[in-house]
Amino acid sequence: MALLLYSTTTPNNNPPNLRRSNCRLASSFPKSVIIPPNYTRTVHSLLPSHHSSTTTRASFRLRPITCKALGESSNTPIDQTVYQGTYGPWTVDPSDVREVILYRSGLVTAATTFVVAASVAFLPGNIFLRDVIEQDLDLLYGIGAGALGLSLFLIHIYVTEIKRTLQALWAVGVVGSLMTYFGFAQPLGESLSEYVVSNPTAVWLVGPLFAALTGLVFKEGLCYGKLEAGILTFIIPTLLLGHLTGLMDDGVKLSLLGVWMALFVVFAGRKFTQPVKDDIGDKSVFMFNALPEQEKKALLKKLES
Template identity: 75%
Template sequence: MSLQGLSTVAVTSRLCCSARNPSTGRTISVRCKAVGENRQVSLDETIVYEGIYGPWTVDDTDVREVILYRSGLVTAAASFVVAASVAFLPDNFSLSAALKQNVDLFYVLGSGGLGLSLFLIHIYVTEIKRALQALWGLGVLGSATTYFVLAQPANKNLIEYVIDNPSSVWLVGPLFAALTGLVFKEGLCYGKLEAGLLTFVIPIVLLGHLTGLMDDGVKLTLLASWMTLFVIFAGRKFTQPIKDDIGDKSVFVFNSLREDERKALLEKLEQQKTQN
């Protein structure tokens, strides 16, 4: 198989990671400790990873952006769990009233956390990343429209209106479709069971509410599963090595090159492969 064919398979089969696209082909040394590595890394030590198109390393900016990516997921998960917990608290419980009054605030915080993660997510196929971001944008726009045009005139908060009016799922749904795409990518790349389960639980809950084919008991059970899986998913992100969420930086370096530079690099790598 040619190197070009090999690179195509690698790029299309792996949608992993999160961070930034490097703008140059230079190897950058790391002066940090990579979280979750199998061994301790001193401040002066540089770990060089072998990528498809050459060696690469982790820098301080990569570490910060991965932490922000994971923090966005934690924010989204925590906000969702707090907001959704209202469905399980007794009406006469003092905390229940306070949560109901601020449930839209948690919705905004969770949406913002998800947006941050989608901005920083590292996916080799740019079109997929842009599609997830577009879904998030549509969901935010739809949520704002639902709140200001429909919920406020009815003297309801956004969540309450969506619960009472299942058809409004069409407006807020794209936001959760973006979340589904993110967890699907995580499940596919890292084999995370909780992410794989969320890929099915999220759309099932929304479609069940939209169609009215699911009774409240089933919806509450699935909602509780969603809350639990989301917490596990977000928490376990911090057990992964930083480099996992960065991915193969050499691919992004390659994608940033001009066509003639790509061709020259492929020819060089092909020659090295033949010599070896």
């Protein structure tokens, strides 16, 4: 995995098609990356020791390059900035942009399906729209749960164990939701949401999925200082626990549900106002974690020296 895009000055007897292939191999990088000359020493210092024999056979010179990826539109906006990470410089490439867009799209889809389904609690019982939504509550729940799972799969968290925990909570919640639907709700002719509302103990089965959602908004609030995410971190478990224990009356639950709906919309919508790099984090950390142990040690020694 390359940390930045650089070019080599090869002897004159190299065939021209070799130089063209270098451009093709760099197609996964942004279209144009301007590298300052003082990065030469940085790249050389980050190379593991087993690359030394290669660097003695060819002289390396960093210079501005414009290289368009194969099949890439010239109008595609890509962040061309070189960021200095903990373990070296890194750039945003098209695959990073796709992951961030899918991550944010999952959040928007989860928020939209939740708000539409929860609106039943506030709509009058004699209107056509309420009847339509009630018929599709299970479909909305399934789409929202799947979208949340997509976001949890793509979320960037430095501590892998935390990410796996959130994903495990989501999986347990999905299994619990299926058990509740097929084992209890469907035999009674009710949707999953209706059954959970009328049977608070079912929160034990579906709750882990919402615990995963709580962990995701907590991460967003902690990383970016978003007020709506911080409030959601408290509202989601408070409402579920209040319903589970029966210590919260319907008026308070409706109020908290309304706040949850409003803040969820704000939270999901504001994700698209952030730079793409925010949801990537320090890419050099993830690249370092993907290295074999020997290469990690070699790189750490270089950085320490």
